[in-house]
Amino acid sequence: MQLDRIVNFHKTIGDKTRIRIISLLKEGPLHGQAIAGKLGLKPPTISHHLTKLKQIDIVYQRRDKNTIYFYLNKDKLERMALEITRIGGNEMSEKFEITDGEKVKVIRNFIDGNGKLKSLPAQRKKKLILLEYMLRGLEHGKTYNEKEINEHIQQYHQDFATIRREFVMAHFMYRQDGIYELNPVEMWPV
């Protein structure tokens, strides 16, 4: 749910230690012990906070020999921070809940009893309904590598390459350096 993601982001940021970590990483990557040292806390504590920061995807890590360096994802931080200003008005419209009569009909026609996609409709409008349907479970703001996207699509159809391409072409998601992410709903096709 969209709401939970925003709540979780702020809950995570709303901690002195974690903001201090963010502040440190803003200057450049650091390894765990270094952070612990600078903040006067024990390594397990830092580990604890870093996993939380990784969960919301604003910190990522890269290993070099024995030590793991932690990086701040500044772009993501900025995008997430702004989301609170964009939420609501009409009480959190759940884009993924397809209850609209027409849509339900189209989906019933093209999804079989096992939840698999029979075929992708040629008609643009119907195709978009199916594509949107198959996005369920993917989260806004989260990043996925190609393998994850493929696996997700295979729930519905074995030809993940085609459908993945359709996702991008229809602007449901975008790709950069092999990393996929959902586009904001404003960019989705009508």
Next chain:
Amino acid sequence: MQLDRIVNFHKTIGDKTRIRIISLLKEGPLHGQAIAGKLGLKPPTISHHLTKLKQIDIVYQRRDKNTIYFYLNKDKLERMALEITRIGGNEMSEKFEITDGEKVKVIRNFIDGNGKLKSLPAQRKKKLILLEYMLRGLEHGKTYNEKEINEHIQQYHQDFATIRREFVMAHFMYRQDGIYELNPVEMWPV
């Protein structure tokens, strides 16, 4: 402290109920019972959350007859949300802590034993040091009415009008509709 304000903002926002309240108020003001009804919670609970939202200044209230309407301060919300993206790098430089040798000397020369300002230096550079010194205790992001500003200045000097004008002219703070607020540090004079 600057850090605490940011932590507190996110700690406050990082709660599902409070975000739902923000989402509701985005469409327009509501009174307490209405919020309680829409969210399926008891009035005391709403009261509890509203005081928190008022504390960080993103909700304010206006009474009409017997009922109090709560308003969302959208501008403030947006400004606060962005602050996290601007913090740090060099570990939270405390602009109010004047330890720099030259500054200390100037301050000793113009502040008497009781902490009062003897006179405002004519020399621009020295004047700025004193003005900045007299900002201590005012918080970034908080709004003050003229009376509060005057009282603050009177700690240092009886002629609050002159000093208040200097604050604004030097871009330490700005005034809008009789409300004063500190400018972001980037706007402060060198």
Next chain:
DNA sequence: GCGCTAATTAGATTATAATCTAATTAGATA
């Protein structure tokens, strides 16, 4: 002043989470 309505405060309960020590895991190097 009296009663009405809406809001807040007090106090208890329960859930969440920050931090630590001790034990364990993961990788690298020799």
Next chain:
DNA sequence: TATCTAATTAGATTATAATCTAATTAGCGC
């Protein structure tokens, strides 16, 4: 394989805070 270092996990302790009921306060209208 044995050993070293850095990171994580487990588990306990302690602090914080969300929510409720019951009691209280604040302001309006009669």
